[in-house]
Amino acid sequence: MFVFVPPCHFHRQGHVSSHTHFQKDSKVGYFSVSKTRVHQATLPVRRNQKLGSWLKASMAVQLSEAGTHKSYIGYDKHGFLWCEELKVADILENVGTSPFFLYSKSQLVSNFESYLNATKGMDAIIGYAIKANNNLSLLRILASRGSGAVLVSGGELMLAEKAGFDLHKTVLNGNGKTISEISVAVTKECLINVDSEFDLEHIILSSKQVGKRARILIRINPDIDPQVHPYISTGLANSKFGIRNTHLEWFLNRIKQEQSYLDLVGVHCHLGSTIRQVKIFKDAATIMLDFVSIIRNAGFHGLQYLNIGGGLGIDYERQGHSIPTPEELVGSIREKVKEAQLTLIIEPGRSIVGNTGMLISRVIGVKSNGNKEFIVVDGSMAEVIRPSLYDAFHWIGLITPNSNELSKFDVVGPICESADFLGKDRMLPRPEEGSGIAIMDTGAYCYAMASNYNMRLKPAEILVDGKQWKYIRRRETFEDMMHLYDS
Numbered sequence: 001m002f003v004f005v006p007p008c009h010f011h012r013q014g015h016v017s018s019h020t021h022f023q024k025d026s027k028v029g030y031f032s033v034s035k036t037r038v039h040q041a042t043l044p045v046r047r048n049q050k051l052g053s054w055l056k057a058s059m060a061v062q063l064s065e066a067g068t069h070k071s072y073i074g075y076d077k078h079g080f081l082w083c084e085e086l087k088v089a090d091i092l093e094n095v096g097t098s099p100f101f102l103y104s105k106s107q108l109v110s111n112f113e114s115y116l117n118a119t120k121g122m123d124a125i126i127g128y129a130i131k132a133n134n135n136l137s138l139l140r141i142l143a144s145r146g147s148g149a150v151l152v153s154g155g156e157l158m159l160a161e162k163a164g165f166d167l168h169k170t171v172l173n174g175n176g177k178t179i180s181e182i183s184v185a186v187t188k189e190c191l192i193n194v195d196s197e198f199d200l201e202h203i204i205l206s207s208k209q210v211g212k213r214a215r216i217l218i219r220i221n222p223d224i225d226p227q228v229h230p231y232i233s234t235g236l237a238n239s240k241f242g243i244r245n246t247h248l249e250w251f252l253n254r255i256k257q258e259q260s261y262l263d264l265v266g267v268h269c270h271l272g273s274t275i276r277q278v279k280i281f282k283d284a285a286t287i288m289l290d291f292v293s294i295i296r297n298a299g300f301h302g303l304q305y306l307n308i309g310g311g312l313g314i315d316y317e318r319q320g321h322s323i324p325t326p327e328e329l330v331g332s333i334r335e336k337v338k339e340a341q342l343t344l345i346i347e348p349g350r351s352i353v354g355n356t357g358m359l360i361s362r363v364i365g366v367k368s369n370g371n372k373e374f375i376v377v378d379g380s381m382a383e384v385i386r387p388s389l390y391d392a393f394h395w396i397g398l399i400t401p402n403s404n405e406l407s408k409f410d411v412v413g414p415i416c417e418s419a420d421f422l423g424k425d426r427m428l429p430r431p432e433e434g435s436g437i438a439i440m441d442t443g444a445y446c447y448a449m450a451s452n453y454n455m456r457l458k459p460a461e462i463l464v465d466g467k468q469w470k471y472i473r474r475r476e477t478f479e480d481m482m483h484l485y486d487s
């Protein structure tokens with residue numbers, strides 16, 4: 001069994017033993033992993049309680065819990081980080097070159113299965129949002145299990161086809177789709193979201209050129225605050241996405257005029273990303289079902305889909321904060337969707353891939369500027385841009401035991417930007433040069449947003465499956481980059 005307790009809870013980090021004391025009264029999240037079951041849960045701790053006594057209690061709870069969050073990445077009691085049945089330090093040793101992304105296959109499958117279980121007994125499409133992580137091997141794992149896909153470009157459409165997704169279960173989204181992208185989607189019979197007046201005209205044009213009826217959903221902006229960082233909020237009135245909900249009638253009339261080229265099959269909304277409250281989805285569903293009634297009353301009897309978008313958050317802090325499960329999310333809207341005789345489409349990205357991956361990096365050195373201390377690592381904002389872009393938090397830990405006292409560090413990369421940080425003010429034991437360090441929960445929107453800034457090579461991606469690991473994307477080489485120049 002592995003236990004993952006964020007070290008900030010302890011008086012000292014490093015070699016964590018059963019005598020290690022907790023430093024304050026709180027609730028502590030833990031993961032426990034056995035061959036067959038993996039759970040995440042929280043349990044209260046008392047100040048000065050020893051880890052050993054807390055563990056006994058947590059195991060008792062674990063046995064009585066049917067865990068809904070499962071984790072395949074965690075620490076053992078000695079302080080080694082594991083991914084499934086492999087020590088991360090051993091993988092780093094074998095790979096040699098860092099940084100790289102490391103993913104757990106079981107975690108990915110388990111996350112997808114949570115959505116399958118959540119939608120059991122109802123008509124539903126789970127449309128994985130490819131933008132979150134577009135690694136072909138990971139996509140194939142999801143496609144082979146019946147996942148649909150949410151696409152935002154022609155490139156993603158081609159990738160979805162290559163990965164084996166059933167294109168009838170894909171949705172082409174986007175506020176700036178080109179006519180050629182739309183034409184491919186019409187040809188391949190993907191669902192297509194209408195985002196604006198001009199977008200509708202482009203879809204009509206494409207359908208006429210292709211000679212096929214487009215299967216369309218209207219993306220309606222419900223004007224709901226998802227209570228997330230403004231850069232990843234997408235369903236408020238001033239957002240660039242979707243149609244103004246006051247303008248629905250115009251769209252319905254225009255669609256009627258072109259009915260031989262347009263088949264209006266559903267409505268769509270997407271509120272934003274990293275959402276932590278079920279109520280936000282529930283409110284959106286209520287509003288969207290009102291629009292469904294309006295549309296059906298206007299004579300569109302083929303309306304079949306309610307697409308509620310993606311956006312469910314994950315527990316980046318790893319402190320057992322209560323993030324709704326897919327079961328809770330779907331459970332909150334299931335009856336209403338069934339009553340309206342609709343098929344639910346849900347578009348999760350982060351909650352399927354976020355906690356499957358971590359960036360494994362090495363410490364280059366430790367320095368001080370007089371006021372602050374920095375752990376400089378070989379990973380950077382080029383691989384994990386979320387902290388720089390959204391001030392996002394990713395839990396960071398060493399991958400092997402270290403018994404040094406905890407100190408406060410900023411964990412930074414080698415890029416020539418002050419925004420190049422992976423974590424600020426983190427309590428960590430002073431690491432040796434070359435120590436392995438993990439930036440957790442970087443499976444979503446990290447490799448997918450990676451860049452070559454400062455002429456950095458995009459890192460390898462590695463997949464762990466039980467006791468095996470393999471490359472699922474090799475590291476870029478200097479020659480790869482040189483191929484793009486004209487001589």
Ligand SMILES: Cc1ncc(COP(=O)(O)O)c(C=O)c1O
Pocket residue numbers: 129132150173234270272273274309310311312347348349350351444
């Ligand atoms: C339309 C749409 N659907 C789904 C997603 C996936 O969101 P998340 O990764 O937060 O689940 C996004 C990204 O925010 C999106 O823009």
Ligand SMILES: N[C@@H](CCCC[NH3+])C(=O)O
Pocket residue numbers: 131232234273386444445
């Ligand atoms: N890139 C964002 C999410 C945006 C989702 C796309 N609409 C993130 O890392 O959190």
